[in-house]
Amino acid sequence: MRKMLLLSLFVFAATGQAVAGESAKEQVARAQLAHQAGDYRASADLYHRVAGALDDNAGIFEQEVLYGGASAAAMAGDREQALDFLGRAVKAGVMQADRIRHDPSLASLQGDPRLDALLADIAAQQKRSDRIWNSPGFAVAYSDSLSEDQRVAGLSRLWSEAKFSFASFDRVPDLDWDALYLETLPRVRAAPDTYAYYRELQAFLARLQDGHSTLVLRSASIRDRFQARPGLSTASVEGRVFVRDVFDPALRAAGISRGWELLTIDGEPVSVYAERELRPYTSASTPQDLHSQMYERSLLQGPLDRPLSIGFSDPRGKEHVVKVGRMPSKEYKAARQEPPAFEWKLLPGNVALVTLRSFSDNTAADQFEAAFAQISRADAIVFDLRDNGGGNSNVGYRILSLLTDRPFQTSAWRTPDYRPALRAWSISNPDFNAGAGEWPHDGKRHYAKPVLVLTSARTYSAAEDFVVAFDAMRRGRIVGELTGGSTGSPMMFDLPGGMVALICTKRDTYPDGKEFVGVGIAPQAEVHPTVADYRNGRDTVLDAAVRLARAGAQ
Structure with missing residues (x-):
């Protein structure tokens, strides 16, 4: 799972501003503790004190103080103060309408016309923002062959969004992002099908060397086309690759079990296969991240209609070559039985x-x-x-x-x-x-x-x-x-x-x-x-x- 930033009542940026002898951060910490203890009135009062001392450049911290105040005031039964806090939060940039609608601490405000007006204001702001940043024109559904214009538009959006938003260009100081874009353009134009186009975009993003900058396939049916998996998982131990778990009944029936070593894939040594099929397309932040992705998380994934021929060595040293098919994602999920969190x-x-x-x-x-x-x-x-x-x-x-x-x-x-x-x-x-x-x-x-x-x-x-x-x-x-x-x-x-x-x-x-x-x-x-x-x-x-x-x- 990749981490998504969820603005939270309990995590906030540090600030040097002081309020009544304490920093704003210390005051907010006390407000949080009061909220946790059920003393919502005291919590709202503390948020009110902090909010009154913030300057106009407090940014995210201001949004969270105001939202926290709205939550505490609503729980304290002070509808007027809660709506005041929330209105100021929206003016400060809070645009999370779903968060407001479904936050149980704000349940007492639902149905109030003033809240409906705030939500309408958020919707209008979001619509204006989407015109610039999130045009539906890019949400083109999957087809086996996209037009050249669509492929170029996809690469261009990827290049431009990263150029202005990627947080770690300093970690790849020798990367010329514009030059890489120009080098990739002809390959994207020439891509014979959507799978080839997808691989070009993967390789493009992989050059950022960041595990949180990657591509996700929206639907299970597309993932099955490109990223289906067999019913076994692998572990890398002392530079060798072993079976970790087997959850495909057919593979169990073939005798494959934990501890079998993978020697070859489609007739090639595992390392040769992984270097060609995975390394150029893997977005990874560190050598250990890259190695884990290549040999543990992604080694055997690929198109559903392409089975693998895997050479194994069992714990007694006897070698076996087994044809291993990949499973549709629904079947894979049912067979794997995700372990508990x-x-x-x-x-x-x-x-x-x-x-x-x-x-x-x-x-x-x-x-x-x-x-x-x-x-x-x-x-x-x-x-x-x-x-x-x-x-x-x-x-x-x-x-x-x-x-x-x-x-x-x-x-x-x-x-x-x-x-x-x-x-x-x-x-x-x-x-x-x-x-x-x-x-x-x-x-x-x-x-x-x-x-x-x-x-x-x-x-x-x-x-x-x-x-x-x-x-x-x-x-x-x-x-x-x-x-x-x-x-x-x-x-x-x-x-x-x-x-x-x-x-x-x-x-x-x-x-x-x-x-x-x-x-x-x-x-x-x-x-x-x-x-x-x-x-x-x-x-x-x-x-x-x-x-x-x-x-x-x-």
């Missing part, structure tokens, strides 16, 4: 293993909070985020809020801030730098015993935001491997052919500015899986973490 169990030695596989919705935080009373009896907690591809960062922050007794900092971030007049005057356009955010502690529950976090290159996006905040808290040790090194907030827009492009507009760092995008978050205890352990069903990384947890709990 949250699981936990008690290991020997009274160590709780909490597995967090996804932050795509609130499930992981909701279930962790529900099980907290039991989990907190453990002498140590090991959080496993090795297969967490991200989602919404706030889900992870909710979990971290129970591991501390004070507010904690979250990632700092910046984004391009293009002002044409400055360019006309030959003045540089500095990024908008939001600084670090802050999240309140739970206030009622606090686990103070040892905590460790397991990471891998598959720890990605919002899961990395969790690890950054955990690391900055100095709450415990990170065990395992470098994370993927890719997070941010992609802007999404349509391209002809049923494709959606993502361009990462936001560059995150540690609260103190330390870079991890393009680098990865380094564990304090670096541990790698071994082939021997993998084939014997042992978890090298978890075993090392449990030893550390027990030592820390003694």
Whole structure:
């Protein structure tokens, strides 16, 4: 899952403005805690105090203060103040009509003519914006062969949106984006079909070297044409590729199981196949991200109508060549049976293993909070985020809020801030730098015993935001491997052919500015899986973490 930025009541940019002896950030933290505690009147009063002292350049911070005030006032039963806050929020730039309609804290305002007028104002603003930035003319449905004009328009939109919005051009200093556009134009014009056009756009975007700047296929039917998968997954261990899970009954019947090694694909060594078929088209932020995508996440995907011939070696060393078909996405999803976002169990030695596989919705935080009373009896907690591809960062922050007794900092971030007049005057356009955010502690529950976090290159996006905040808290040790090194907030827009492009507009760092995008978050205890352990069903990384947890709990 790639992280999308969701403006939240609980995450805000730092500001240096002071209010009544406290910074605005400190006042908002107290407002959040009051809201969490159900003291909505006190929360609304604090937001009102902060809002009255903000200047005209507070930007996103002002929007969130005003929206937070509307939420608190509505919950306090003060309809007039809530609508006043909300009206000011819309004037400050809040254009999230669906958020307002469906926010349960604003339920008491629904049906009020003044709210309807605000929503109408937002709709008018959105319509004007869409004329410039989101023309439906680009949302051309899939066909096997697009016109040359449609293909050129798609490439041109991709080039122009990235040129002004991509947050990390400094990470690819030798890339001449305009020259690459001109080099790609003739290949896009000559593309014989939509699949070839799609591959050209993939290769174009891959040159940005950013895992959050990529292409998504809008419908399952198109994904089946281009990105179908067989009913097995793979793992890279000590530079070799092994079967991880098998969920296609036909492959199970053929005897294929976890621990079989992949030697060849369509008669070629796995590495040769991957270098040709995957490397040029893979958007990745770091070497470990690229390797994981090539050999673990995308190795066997491709057109549904093209089966693979895979050469395996079983654990006894006997070699097999098996024809492996790809599955339609609906069939694949049913066979795979997606593992739960949250699981936990008690290991020997009274160590709780909490597995967090996804932050795509609130499930992981909701279930962790529900099980907290039991989990907190453990002498140590090991959080496993090795297969967490991200989602919404706030889900992870909710979990971290129970591991501390004070507010904690979250990632700092910046984004391009293009002002044409400055360019006309030959003045540089500095990024908008939001600084670090802050999240309140739970206030009622606090686990103070040892905590460790397991990471891998598959720890990605919002899961990395969790690890950054955990690391900055100095709450415990990170065990395992470098994370993927890719997070941010992609802007999404349509391209002809049923494709959606993502361009990462936001560059995150540690609260103190330390870079991890393009680098990865380094564990304090670096541990790698071994082939021997993998084939014997042992978890090298978890075993090392449990030893550390027990030592820390003694």
